[in-house]
Amino acid sequence: MTEEAKxxxxxxxxxxxxxxxxxxxxxxVLSGSFKKIEFNxxxxxxxxxxxxxxxxxxxxxxICQVLADHAALSTLWVWMVRAGLPLAALMVSGGxxxxxxxxxxxxxxxxxxxxxxxxxxxxxxxIILGIGLLL
Numbered sequence: 740m741t742e743e744a745k746x747x748x749x750x751x752x753x754x755x756x757x758x759x760x761x762x763x764x765x766x767x768v769l770s771g772s773f774k775k776i777e778f779n780x781x782x783x784x785x786x787x788x789x790x791x792x793x794x795x796x797x798x799x800x801x802i803c804q805v806l807a808d809h810a811a812l813s814t815l816w817v818w819m820v821r822a823g824l825p826l827a828a829l830m831v832s833g834g835x836x837x838x839x840x841x842x843x844x845x846x847x848x849x850x851x852x853x854x855x856x857x858x859x860x861x862x863x864x865x866i867i868l869g870i871g872l873l874l
Contacts, residue, residue: 744804747821751801754825758793761832765790781846782839789835796828796861803868810871817871823864830857 740748765786767773778786803824807817834854838847 740805741808743817743821744808747804747825748801751797751804751825755797758790758797761790761793776842779843779845782844785835785839785844785847789832792835793828793832796831797825800824800828803865806872807868810868811874812867812871816867820864820868820871823860823867827857827861827864830854830860833857 764773768778768786769783804821807820810817810820812820830853834851834857837850837853838844840850841848
């Protein structure tokens, strides 16, 4: 494993407690223990999706850090992939959370654009990495 992969994996692993806290928050919301604010079904569904995507995409970004070590890509492209994957995890999950955070939300607000941007960054990063591995 290269020093670059170790750096990015270390940074990514340090963010995992925030995902754990999100799981705790989600559990309190879904169990009805969170009494400060009432969340509707739309908000609960968006929080579930945000939490699930955060976990899956962080694991994917960790795997791809090691794969990037073996891609036939220039340093610039490798760093775009290395940074793009964890950034996409933040944007996708953040898009779910922030688009449903306003009071009595029944549909996504403008923050949903963050989700779509994250999907684009994720797809682009994976395509670049895939091409680099095929070369």
